[in-house]
Structures are given as C-alpha cells and as structure tokens.
Amino acid sequence: MSDIATHPAEDQIDRQKKAELLSNVVEHIDIKSFDARPIVDAMGKMSxxxxxxxxxxxxxxxMLEDEDCSVILVVAGSTSAGGCMDLYADLVKHNMVDAIVATxxxxxxxDFFxxxxxKHYQALEIPDDKVLRSLxxxxxxxxxxxxxxxxxxxxxxADIANSLDPKPYSSRAFIREMGKYLSENGKKDNSLVKLAYEHDVPIFCPAFVDSSAGFGxxxxxxxxxxxxxxxxxxxAIADFRELTDIKIKAGTTGLLMIGxxxxxxxxxxxxVCAEILGHEDVEMHKYAVQITVADVRDGACSSSTLQEACSWGKVDTALEQMVYAEATSVLPLLASDAYHRGHWKTRAKRAFGKMFE
Structure with missing residues (x-):
C-alpha cells in the first residue's frame, strides 16, 4: 500500500534489480478454459x-438455478492479486453475481490497478523486505x-474525485465513477470494476479508504x-442503506463469500437493518457459502461461522457450507463447475445498479 512519506529517492532505486524481480507476471486463471464438473463430482464422493x-x-x-435468488459476491483478502481477478470478472460478465461487497x-x-x-508479479525469491523497500x-x-x-x-x-461535484457519495457511487473511467480510459477489458459498471452490478466497499483509494x-x-x-x-451510512435496499428488493438472496x-x-x-426499518418479513439469506482459512476458536472465524450467524437472524442454516481452504486453490473449481453447468444462461439480469440512477 502506498506510503508517499517514505519514498526512496528516484536515483537510489536499482532499476536493473527491480526489473529482474518484476519479471514474472501473475497470470489470472480462466474458468472457461477447463471443465471442473468431473473433479467436483468426484470430490463429492470423498471426505x-x-x-x-x-x-x-x-x-x-x-443459487443460480433458483429464479428468485439474487447472488451477492463477498470478497476479502488478496485472491485477486493471487490470480483470481479474471474469475471474478467472469462472474459479472456471465450474470453469475448481482451485487458485490469487497475490501x-x-x-x-x-482490480482498478x-x-x-x-500488473502483479510472482515473487521467485523473497529477499529482505528492506531490500524490497529500497526498490x-x-x-x-x-x-x-x-x-x-x-x-x-x-x-x-484523486483525479476522479476532483472531477466530481463536491458532495457525499456512497462507495458504490464512487466505484461506479471508477468503472466509467476504465470504460473510457482503461487498458484491460476483463476488469471487474469496468464490467460491473457496464452490467449495472453495484460494488460496495464499506472500508473503502483502507486501500490506495484512501491516499488519493x-x-x-x-x-x-x-x-x-x-x-x-x-x-458510509449510504453504503449500508443502499445495500439494505437491494436486500429488500431482492427478497431471496445467496452469499458467495471469499474470506x-x-x-x-x-x-x-x-x-437486521431491513428489520430495523420495519420490514419484518425480510428473509434471512437463504443460501451461504464461505471459503476461509480463519479459525473459530477466537470467537470470530473472520466474522462468525454461518451457523452462528443464524442466531443473529442473518443466515438460514439449511443451505450453508463453510469450506476451510485457501481460496485460490478451490475457488477456481467451484466457479468453473458453475460456469459449465450453465444455470447463468437462463437467469434474469437484476441490474441493481439502476436502482440508484
């Protein structure tokens, strides 16, 4: 993450060494290029x-087959940098998610980067981090x-912010402007932010400034x-209100959570927010999947197990599954399986982004 205050002097950077370290680009996996259905079916017979x-x-x-279900993709951690960036973009492109909440x-x-x-690069060696800082x-x-x-x-x-009227924006509204910028000036077609803008899939970042956006x-x-x-x-309050509005309008919802x-x-x-607003008939999230390496013994599991969330009135327990695994190792299998089963082909497009125009 950027730290302008400790920028090494331009003439002190060893450009040759830096170029050597930044030579192997991370290649993002293409879930369309392989069919994971046979291996996922086989894994279902294992333990x-x-x-x-x-x-x-x-x-x-x-979730994708249920014509009443809207899917919310939830992403935390560094899976995008690690090779899942195009995977998330394909979920948007092929109508496999309807809203996104992310870090x-x-x-x-x-993604915007x-x-x-x-580019992101594979580290073929891990030198002293002070050396990395000097480079x-x-x-x-x-x-x-x-x-x-x-x-x-x-x-x-900062340039995008400078171009906007000086007023409050939800993170969704600002990220939409980022998507518009990429649509007009971007260098990558398969960007999640760009495709979400073009497909009216809203993206929310409840802790938006905890990122490079904060510096800008x-x-x-x-x-x-x-x-x-x-x-x-x-x-930030508008973020919560807008996503709650989506939940109220959607009715039946499913969560695909990474981290x-x-x-x-x-x-x-x-x-819970919908209930506070008087929508006592609001459904708990009917479906929920979480892929995580977090533990439960500290009382958290990176914000509770899914069964625990039921006690708070958030997630139903009939159709939930925790997967304790490092996400880049299993998410491509799940996404490829769902892509090739093709339920997305007949799903109605929600275009929740249009709610806020």
Whole structure:
C-alpha cells in the first residue's frame, strides 16, 4: 500500500534489480478454459474439505438455478492479486453475481490497478523486505506490486474525485465513477470494476479508504481545503442503506463469500437493518457459502461461522457450507463447475445498479 512519506529517492532505486524481480507476471486463471464438473463430482464422493467444496459448489449452483435468488459476491483478502481477478470478472460478465461487497484493496489496489494497465508479479525469491523497500516494491506473501505503479493509481483516484461535484457519495457511487473511467480510459477489458459498471452490478466497499483509494481521496481533500474549495466525501451510512435496499428488493438472496471480515458482516447485516426499518418479513439469506482459512476458536472465524450467524437472524442454516481452504486453490473449481453447468444462461439480469440512477 502506498506510503508517499517514505519514498526512496528516484536515483537510489536499482532499476536493473527491480526489473529482474518484476519479471514474472501473475497470470489470472480462466474458468472457461477447463471443465471442473468431473473433479467436483468426484470430490463429492470423498471426505473432509473435498466433500465440503462439492457441497458448497452444489449450493452455489442452486443459487443460480433458483429464479428468485439474487447472488451477492463477498470478497476479502488478496485472491485477486493471487490470480483470481479474471474469475471474478467472469462472474459479472456471465450474470453469475448481482451485487458485490469487497475490501478496498480488492477493488482498488488489485482490480482498478490492473485496469489502468499495471500488473502483479510472482515473487521467485523473497529477499529482505528492506531490500524490497529500497526498490520500491510492495509484497503480498509471494506476490509483488510496483509501488510506483500503485501511486499512479492513487493519483488517478484523486483525479476522479476532483472531477466530481463536491458532495457525499456512497462507495458504490464512487466505484461506479471508477468503472466509467476504465470504460473510457482503461487498458484491460476483463476488469471487474469496468464490467460491473457496464452490467449495472453495484460494488460496495464499506472500508473503502483502507486501500490506495484512501491516499488519493486524502490528497483530493487536502488540495481542495488548501484552495478554499469544497470536496467530495464518502458516506458510509449510504453504503449500508443502499445495500439494505437491494436486500429488500431482492427478497431471496445467496452469499458467495471469499474470506470474511467487514465485507462479510456488512452483507449479512442487511437482514437486521431491513428489520430495523420495519420490514419484518425480510428473509434471512437463504443460501451461504464461505471459503476461509480463519479459525473459530477466537470467537470470530473472520466474522462468525454461518451457523452462528443464524442466531443473529442473518443466515438460514439449511443451505450453508463453510469450506476451510485457501481460496485460490478451490475457488477456481467451484466457479468453473458453475460456469459449465450453465444455470447463468437462463437467469434474469437484476441490474441493481439502476436502482440508484
């Protein structure tokens, strides 16, 4: 994540060493290029995580097959940087999700970043992180990001903010402007942010400024304050209200959750919020799948197990499945299986983004 204050001097960066480290581009998996149905079917006859994944895949297919069900994709963690970016884009492109709740890093530092033409790189070696800092390279486990490219993203976010009327925006409204920008100026067709804009799939980031967007928006605000001008702000309450409006309109809903934390809790809490607003007949999320490596023993599991969420009135327990696995290793199987079973071909397009025009 960007840190302008500790930028190494331009002439102190070893450009040759940096180029060597940033030489192996992460290639995002294409779920259309292989058919995972046979292996998922076979895993369903096994035990442990294999059987959990097979059941989770069946539940996701039920979401897509249920003509009344709207699907909310929930993403936390770094799976986009790790090779699942095109997977998420394909879910939008092929009408397999209807709304998205994600971390700011997923949307900005990873997808919007690549939409501008930048790349993520495989770390073939892990040198001392102080060496990486001297080269202006950021590390996500075994993945590298060029910090100079990331700062280009920060400044682009500031430029978008500067172009808008100085008023409150939900993260959904601001991300829509980011999608519009990529549609007009982007370097990558298969961008989640761009495709979500074009397909009217709203994206919410309840902790939006906890990402490169934060630096760009702070710059926007400080520059406007210095100039004595008004500035745009993000309205977190509008985020909650708008996603709750989607839940109320959708009725039957299913959650496909990668990771957990704030995005997971935010998506689940819409049921309780709808009740607070007087919609006592609102349904709990009927379907729910979570892929996570989080544990339950600290009382969290990255924002509770799905069965625990039932006690809060958020998720029904009949059609839920926890999959305890690192998501990049199992999500491509689930998504490929669902793509090739083809229930998305007959789904009605929700276009929830049009609700806010």
């Amino acid at each position: 442990f995580t294999s059987r959990d994944l097979a059941r989770a895949t069946r539940i996701y297919n039920q 700011g890093a997923t949307i900005v530092d990873m 690549e939409g501008l033409g930048h 202006y390279i950021d590390r996500i486990y075994d993945t590298y990001i060029d910090e100079e490219a990331l700062q280009d993203t920060d400044h682009t976010i 928006l702070v710059k926007h605000q400080v520059d406007r304050m210095k100039a004595g001008k008004d500035y745009m702000v993000l309205d 957990g934390g704030v995005p997971k809790n935010f998506a689940q809490d819409t049921v």
